[in-house]
Amino acid sequence: xxxxxxxxxxxxxxxxxxxxxxxxxxxxxxxxxxxxxxxxxxxxxxxxxxxxxxxxxxxxxxxxxxxxxxxxxxxxxxxxxxxxxxxxxxxxx
Amino acid sequence: xxxxxxxxxxxxxxxxxxxxxxxxxxxxxxxxxxxxxxxxxxxxxxxxxxxxxxxxxxxxxxxxxxxxxxxxxxxxxxxxxxxxxxxxxxxxxxxxxxxxxxxxxxxxxxxxxxxxxxxxxxxxxxxxxxxxxxxxxxxxxxxxxxxxxxxxxxxxxxxxxxxxxxxxxxxxxxxxxxxxxxxxxxxxxxxxxxxxxxxxxxxxxxxxxxxxxxxxxxxxxxxxxxxxxxxxxxxxxxxxxxxxxxxxxxxxxxxxxxxxxxxxxxxxxxxxxxxxxxxxxxxxxxxxxxxxxxxxxxxxxxxxxxxx
Numbered sequence: 001x002x003x004x005x006x007x008x009x010x011x012x013x014x015x016x017x018x019x020x021x022x023x024x025x026x027x028x029x030x031x032x033x034x035x036x037x038x039x040x041x042x043x044x045x046x047x048x049x050x051x052x053x054x055x056x057x058x059x060x061x062x063x064x065x066x067x068x069x070x071x072x073x074x075x076x077x078x079x080x081x082x083x084x085x086x087x088x089x090x091x092x093x
Numbered sequence: 094x095x096x097x098x099x100x101x102x103x104x105x106x107x108x109x110x111x112x113x114x115x116x117x118x119x120x121x122x123x124x125x126x127x128x129x130x131x132x133x134x135x136x137x138x139x140x141x142x143x144x145x146x147x148x149x150x151x152x153x154x155x156x157x158x159x160x161x162x163x164x165x166x167x168x169x170x171x172x173x174x175x176x177x178x179x180x181x182x183x184x185x186x187x188x189x190x191x192x193x194x195x196x197x198x199x200x201x202x203x204x205x206x207x208x209x210x211x212x213x214x215x216x217x218x219x220x221x222x223x224x225x226x227x228x229x230x231x232x233x234x235x236x237x238x239x240x241x242x243x244x245x246x247x248x249x250x251x252x253x254x255x256x257x258x259x260x261x262x263x264x265x266x267x268x269x270x271x272x273x274x275x276x277x278x279x280x281x282x283x284x285x286x287x288x289x290x291x292x293x294x295x296x297x298x299x300x301x302x303x304x305x306x307x308x309x310x311x312x313x314x315x316x317x318x319x320x321x322x323x324x325x326x327x328x329x330x331x332x333x334x335x336x337x338x339x340x341x342x343x344x345x346x347x348x349x350x351x352x353x354x355x356x357x358x359x360x361x362x363x364x365x366x367x368x369x370x371x372x373x374x375x376x377x378x379x380x381x382x383x384x385x386x387x388x389x390x391x392x393x394x395x396x397x398x399x400x401x
Contacts, residue, residue: 018155021109022147029114049097049275050312052119054108062098070108074115074301075309088309 030073040085047077110153115308117298128282140192167207193234221300273315305360
């Protein structure tokens with residue numbers, strides 16, 4: 001059997017492509033919204049490491065930034081923040 | 094050794110994936126890509142990670158990934174590793190990423206076969222102690238007393254000790270990890286990447302949906318599992334058993350927290366009686382006596398591996 005050289009030579013299989021928001025804007029799942037108090041933040045980046053939804057990005061100076069379009073509001077960041085700089089507030093509307 | 098600040102900023106798990114809020118396996122997945130980068134080919138059987146990818150034709154993984162049948166993760170990894178070897182692509186790591194059901198119960202024979210064939214790959218079992226994807230049925234990794242939908246009065250049998258089963262295959266590297274200790278996990282993955290042969294890492298991944306606790310406590314529960322001694326962080330490198338921090342300080346029983354603290358945080362253990370909790374505590378103490386013997390100098394030189 002000939003070794004396939006390119007994808008077109010291979011048998012047809014379903015293939016998915018990487019997409020931001022494959023499940024849509026998951027921020028709509030949220031009940032509580034994390035709010036960062038930047039005056040307390042020590043830039044330890046723990047919230048960034050522990051965020052399961054990849055919703056926290058690290059800026060150039062290591063301070064965190066929350067993407068509210070995709071944050072599911074689990075509250076791990078608020079629970080793990082060593083200086084309690086993140087608070088969870090109920091979503092209005 | 095790395096620190097958290099040295100972790101790369103690149104993300105290969107994309108935003109907006111389909112995991113539950115507070116998902117432990119998602120944290121472990123992110124750490125996997127922090128350690129190995131995108132030079133990986135992943136093989137995923139039926140498990141929560143098939144759901145995390147999202148619906149066809151989208152996926153939230155920016156790396157090549159093959160979804161495979163439940164029982165075939167090890168066999169598929171063997172095939173991909175052989176193909177990479179023939180094509181001379183030595184810098185690509187093959188990663189088998191399976192849940193506890195796909196490892197401990199259904200995928201055990203394929204994994205055992207792949208380990209026996211000395212396939213060059215990393216197998217990671219993320220253990221949420223039930224079949225989370227299909228609605229929380231009991232698995233071989235469900236601990237004693239835990240509620241699942243198929244054990245409504247609590248499981249009556251003990252958890253299978255999968256890392257030591259894999260150590261008995263005399264593979265070069267076996268380790269346990271927990272996403273609550275990211276530096277430990279990333280270091281173990283980087284070490285595993287450098288070793289040639291079959292590497293097995295068992296990750297305890299707390300699951301808020303299945304373990305019945307508040308979504309914000311995922312990391313805290315993982316940390317408590319380690320501090321109570323329910324989960325020990327260790328690695329077996331060429332047969333040498335070594336406990337990793339913070340588990341290495343917990344050999345002394347007085348340093349360990351009572352298991353009650355860990356059990357009380359989760360509603361799946363809500364129905365346990367005092368006698369059950371006492372029994373679990375005794376089992377944990379017995380496990381630690383075993384770890385102490387394995388870690389002692391006379392035993393660790395016996396080498397389960399027997400490398401000459």
